[in-house]
Amino acid sequence: xxxxxxxxxxxxxxxxxxxxxxxxxxxxxxxxxxxxxxxxxxxxxxxxxxxxxxxxxxxxxxxxxxxxxxxxxxxxxxxxxxxxxxxxxxxxxxxxxxxxxxxxxxxxxxxxxxxxxxxxxxxxxxxxxxxxxxxxxxxxxxxxxxxxxxxxxxxxxxxxxxxxxxxxxxxxxxxxxxxxxxxxxxxxxxxxxxxxxxxxxxxxxxxxxxxxxxxxxxxxxxxxxxxxxxxxxxxxxxxxxxxxxxxxxxxxxxxxxxxxxxxxxxxxxxxxxxxxxxxxxxxxxxxxxxxxxxxxxxxxxxxxxxxxxxxxxxxxxxxxxxxxxxxxxxxxxxxxxxxxxxxxxxxxxxxxxxxxxxxxxxxxxxxxxxxxxxxxxxxxxxxxxxxxxxxxxxxxxxxxxxxxxxxxxxxxxxxxxxxxxxxxxxxxxxxxxxxxxxxxxxxxxxxxxxxxxxxxxxxxxxxxxxxxxxxxxxxxxxxxxxxxxxxxxxxxxxxxxxxxxxxxxxxxxxxxxxxxxxxxxxxxxxxxxxxxxxxxxxxxxxxxxxxxxxxxxxxxxxxxxxxxxxxxxxxxxxxxxxxxxxxxxxxxxxxxxxxxxxxxxxxxxxxxxxxxxxxxxxxxxxxxxxxxxxxxxxxxxxxxxxxxxxxxxxxxxxxxxxxxxxxxxxxxxxxxxxxxxxxxxxxxxxxxxxxxxxxxxxxxxxxxxxxxxxxxxxxxxxxxxxxxxxxxxxxxxxxxxxxxxxxxxxxxxxxxxxxxxxxxxxxxxxxxxxxxxxxxxxxxxxxxxxxxxxxxxxxxxxxxxxxxxxxxxxxxxxxxxxxxxxxxxxxxxxxxxxxxxxxxxxxxxxxxxxxxxxxxxxxxxxxxxxxxxxxxxxxxxxxxxxxx
Numbered sequence: 108x109x110x111x112x113x114x115x116x117x118x119x120x121x122x123x124x125x126x127x128x129x130x131x132x133x134x135x136x137x138x139x140x141x142x143x144x145x146x147x148x149x150x151x152x153x154x155x156x157x158x159x160x161x162x163x164x165x166x167x168x169x170x171x172x173x174x175x176x177x178x179x180x181x182x183x184x185x186x187x188x189x190x191x192x193x194x195x196x197x198x199x200x201x202x203x204x205x206x207x208x209x210x211x212x213x214x215x216x217x218x219x220x221x222x223x224x225x226x227x228x229x230x231x232x233x234x235x236x237x238x239x240x241x242x243x244x245x246x247x248x249x250x251x252x253x254x255x256x257x258x259x260x261x262x263x264x265x266x267x268x269x270x271x272x273x274x275x276x277x278x279x280x281x282x283x284x285x286x287x288x289x290x291x292x293x294x295x296x297x298x299x300x301x302x303x304x305x306x307x308x309x310x311x312x313x314x315x316x317x318x319x320x321x322x323x324x325x326x327x328x329x330x331x332x333x334x335x336x337x338x339x340x341x342x343x344x345x346x347x348x349x350x351x352x353x354x355x356x357x358x359x360x361x362x363x364x365x366x367x368x369x370x371x372x373x374x375x376x377x378x379x380x381x382x383x384x385x386x387x388x389x390x391x392x393x394x395x396x397x398x399x400x401x402x403x404x405x406x407x408x409x410x411x412x413x414x415x416x417x418x419x420x421x422x423x424x425x426x427x428x429x430x431x432x433x434x435x436x437x438x439x440x441x442x443x444x445x446x447x448x449x450x451x452x453x454x455x456x457x458x459x460x461x462x463x464x465x466x467x468x469x470x471x472x473x474x475x476x477x478x479x480x481x482x483x484x485x486x487x488x489x490x491x492x493x494x495x496x497x498x499x500x501x502x503x504x505x506x507x508x509x510x511x512x513x514x515x516x517x518x519x520x521x522x523x524x525x526x527x528x529x530x531x532x533x534x535x536x537x538x539x540x541x542x543x544x545x546x547x548x549x550x551x552x553x554x555x556x557x558x559x560x561x562x563x564x565x566x567x568x569x570x571x572x573x574x575x576x577x578x579x580x581x582x583x584x585x586x587x588x589x590x591x592x593x594x595x596x597x598x599x600x601x602x603x604x605x606x607x608x609x610x611x612x613x614x615x616x617x618x619x620x621x622x623x624x625x626x627x628x629x630x631x632x633x634x635x636x637x638x639x640x641x642x643x644x645x646x647x648x649x650x651x652x653x654x655x656x657x658x659x660x661x662x663x664x665x666x667x668x669x670x671x672x673x674x675x676x677x678x679x680x681x682x683x684x685x686x687x688x689x690x691x692x693x694x695x696x697x698x699x700x701x702x703x704x705x706x707x708x709x710x711x712x713x714x715x716x717x718x719x720x721x722x723x724x725x726x727x728x729x730x731x732x733x734x735x736x737x738x739x740x741x742x743x744x745x746x747x748x749x750x751x752x753x754x755x756x757x758x759x760x761x762x763x764x765x766x767x768x769x770x771x772x773x774x775x776x777x778x779x780x781x782x783x784x785x786x787x788x789x790x791x792x793x794x795x796x797x798x799x800x801x802x803x804x805x806x807x808x809x810x811x812x813x814x815x816x817x818x819x820x821x822x823x824x825x826x827x828x829x830x831x832x833x834x835x836x837x838x839x840x841x842x843x844x845x846x847x848x849x850x851x852x853x854x855x856x857x858x859x860x861x862x863x864x865x866x867x868x869x870x871x872x873x874x875x876x877x878x879x880x881x882x883x884x885x886x887x888x889x890x891x892x893x894x895x896x897x898x899x900x901x902x903x904x905x906x907x908x909x910x911x912x913x914x915x916x917x918x919x920x921x922x923x924x925x926x927x928x929x930x931x932x933x934x935x936x937x938x939x940x941x942x943x944x945x946x947x948x949x950x951x952x953x954x955x956x957x958x959x960x961x962x963x964x965x966x967x968x969x970x971x972x973x974x975x976x977x978x979x980x981x982x983x984x985x986x987x988x989x990x991x
C-alpha cells in the first residue's frame with residue numbers, strides 16, 4: 108500500500124498507517140535528509156519498528172535515486188562532459204563522499220582556481236565511473252545468484268575436501284620433519300606445544316593486516332550509504348529482521364545481520380568452548396595458523412620452532428565466504444537462517460556477514476558492536492557519512508557506561524597471579540625475560556572500606572604509572588597469553604599459590620591484604636569456599652586485561668573504585684566511566700544522521716545534556732519527536748493516589764516506607780483494587796528487599812490471606828532461569844479464572860522496578876489490567892558510583908538558575924525512567940485497556956509530572972483521598988469489562 112504525506116514523500120506501508128505513524132515517518136525522513144540527531148519516542152503498540160523501517164528505507168530509496176540522477180548528469184556524453192557546470196551539480200549533493208572544501212589562498216589567479224576545480228571534477232568523474240563499474244558487477248553477481256537455485260555447493264565441497272586432504276598430508280610431513288629439532292628441547296607432552304608463548308617484540312611490532320590474506324583484496328568494496336540499526340538483544344534484532352521481511356521493502360533490501368562468534372560460529376569444536384573470549388581467541392589462532400602455512404615456502408630455512416598442531420578452520424574458505432556473502436545480500440535473512448546457510452555452504456557466517464557489509468543497505472547489529480570503537484573496527488564497520496538508528500535506547504547512557512566499565516575481584520587477581528606463576532614455573536626456561544618479568548612489588552593501600560581514586564592516582568599509588576598500558580594491551584592481544592594460560596589451567600588444573608612460592612609473593616600478598624583489612628595470611632580457604640558457590644570465570648586474566656584497557660581512558664573521564672569487603676573474593680577493583688559522551692562523540696561526528704528511538708524516552712534531558720551536549724553536538728542539530736498512543740483516550744486510567752483508605756499519607760521515603768502503618772495501608776489499597784480489577788494486576792516495588800519485607804509483613808498481619816481471596820499471588824523470582832516458569836503459571840491462572848469464574852478473578856504479580864518483569868515483558872490484555880507503582884524507585888544515593896557521577900555532572904554541566912543541580916536531576920531522571928519503563932508494560936496494542944496507579948504523593952509535583960510520557964501525562968488524575976480514586980477505578984473497569 109502506498110501513502111503520501113503532505114510533504115509529498117511516498118511511504119510504502121503494508122496497511123493504512125495511523126496518523127501518528129505518518130507523522131513519525133515524515134519527521135524521521137526529514138531528520139535523515141537534513142543530517143540531524145533525532146530523539147524519537149513512540150509508545151509500544153504504535154508500530155514503532157514498522158515506522159522506522161518504512162520511514163528510513165523510503166529515505167534511502169530516494170537518496171540512492173537522487174544520487175544516480177546526479178551521477179548521470181555528470182557522466183552525460185559530449186565534447187565537454189563537464190562544460191561550464193551549468194544545469195549540472197558540481198558534486199553529488201547527497202553523496203556520502205564529502206566534496207573537497209579546501210580554502211583557496213586569497214588573491215589566487217582565476218586560471219589557477221579553474222584548473223584546480225577542473226582537476227577535482229575530472230577526479231570525481233573517474234571515481235563515479237569506477238563506482239558504476241563496481242555496482243554493475245555486484246548487481247550482475249547477485250542476479251546470477253538469484254537465478255542459480257540448484258545444488259550450489261556440491262562441486263565446491265568436493266574441491267574443498269581434496270584441498271583439506273592435501274593440507275593434512277603437508278602438515279604430517281612438516282610434523283615429521285620437525286621431530287628431530289623438537290627432541291633437542293625439553294620434551295613436551297602431546298598437544299602442549301600450543302600452550303607455550305611465542306616470542307614477541309613489542310618495540311619492533313610490524314603493521315600487518317589482521318586476519319586478511321592477499322587473496323582477500325577482491326572482497327574489498329567501497330561502502331555504499333547505508334543504515335545501521337542496533338538494539339539491545341539478539342531476540343529484538345531477530346524480531347526487527349522479521350518486520351523487514353514482512354514490510355514492502357522485504358524483497359528488495361540488501362540486509363545483513365551481524366553477531367558475535369558465539370552466535371555465528373559453525374565450527375562445533377570452537378563453539379563448544381563456551382566463553383566468548385575463548386571462542387574469539389581460538390578462531391584467531393586458526394586464522395593465524397592458515398596464514399603461517401601460506402607464507403611458509405620450501406626454500407625457507409627451517410628455524411628452531413615448536414611443532415604446529417593447530418589446524419586451520421575448514422569454514423574459513425574465501426571462495427565459499429564470497430558465495431555466502433552474495434547469498435546474504437540476495438534475500439533478507441535473520442541470524443538463524445544465516446547460520447543454517449553457513450553450515451550448508453561450509454562457509455563461516457561470522458566472516459561472510461562482514462564481507463557483506465560494504466554492499467548492504469541495512470546492517471542489523473547489537474549495541475556493543477556499534478558503540479565500542481575497537482569492536483566496530485574489528486567488524487569492518489565504517490560510520491563516515493552513514494545513518495545510525497539506535498532502538499530501545501531508553502538505557503543508552505547506562506549501556507555505554509557498562510560497555511566501557513570493568514571490574515576485577517580479589518579472587519580473580521589471586522587466581523591469575525597463581526596461574527601465571529605456575530605457568531612460568533613450567534615454561535620459564537623457554538621464555539625470554541622480556542616476555543614475563545618478576546612479580547610486581549605493589550604498595551599496600553592502608554585504608555579500609557570503599558575508596559574512589561582518579562585513574563592517575565590509582566596508577567601512581569599502585570606503582571604502575573611507568574608501565575605503558577597500550578603496549579601491555581598489544582602484548583596480550585598478540586601473544587594470546589590469556590588463551591594459553593586458560594589452556595594450561597585446563598590441562599593441569601593450576602589454582603592457588605603453593606607454600607613453596609610464598610616468599611616470592613610478598614609484594615603481591617601485601618597488596619591483597621590491603622584489600623582485606625585484618626587478614627594476616629593469604630585467605631586461601633575463604634576464597635575457595637566462596638568460589639564453590641559461584642561459577643568461576645573462564646579465565647581471570649581476561650577480566651584483568653579488560654580492566655587494564657579501561658585504565659587507558661583519560662583521567663577526568665573515569666574513576667577507580669577500591670572496594671574492600673569482609674573476604675578477599677568479595678573485594679574488588681572497578682573502573683567507572685563517568686563520561687559516556689566521550690565514546691558516543693565519534694559516532695555523532697562521523698555519521699550523517701543518528702536516531703535514538705524508544706517506546707519511552709522521557710525524560711529526554713539526560714540524552715540532550717549528558718550524551719549529546721557533552722559529545723559536542725550543537726542544540727540546533729537535535730530534534731525531538733514524541734507521538735501519542737494509538738489507544739482511545741478512554742482506554743487508559745492513570746491515577747496518582749496521595750493517601751490510603753485510612754487517610755494515611757502515602758510517601759514511601761527511605762525513612763517512612765518500612766513503618767508498619769505504611770505497609771498496612773499499601774496492603775489495604777491493593778485489597779480494594781483487586782476487588783474491582785479483573786484479570787491480572789502487576790504491583791512494582793522499589794527493590795527486592797522491600798518486596799520481601801512487605802510480603803513477610805502482610806503474611807504476618809493476615810493481609811496476604813485477604814488478597815488471596817480475589818487474586819492468586821505470584822512473586823518475581825531473583826533467578827532469571829525461573830522467570831519463564833512464573834510467567835507461565837501467572838498466565839495460566841488468569842486464563843483459567845476468566846473461564847471458570849468464582850471468587851478468585853485473576854492473579855497478582857509482585858514485581859520489582861528494574862527487575863526481570865519491568866522491561867521487555869508483554870502484559871497485554873488480561874495479563875495486565877492494572878499496574879501499581881509502590882513509591883518512587885530512587886537509586887541508592889549512598890552508592891559511591893552514583894555520588895561520583897553526581898559530582899562529575901555538577902562540575903561539568905552548566906547550572907541553570909532556578910533549576911535543580913545536574914547531579915540531583917540525574918537521580919530524579921533515573922527514578923522516572925524506571926517508573927516509565929514499568930508502567931509501560933500494560934498497554935500493548937490499539938484495543939488494549941488498563942489502569943495505572945502511582946502510590947506516592949510526590950508523583951503530583953509538577954516537575955515529576957513533566958517527566959511522565961506524554962500519553963500518560965495528558966490523562967493523569969491526581970486524587971488527594973482514596974474514596975474518589977476507588978470510585979474512578981470501579982467505574983473504569985466496570986465499563987471496560989462489561990459486554991462489548
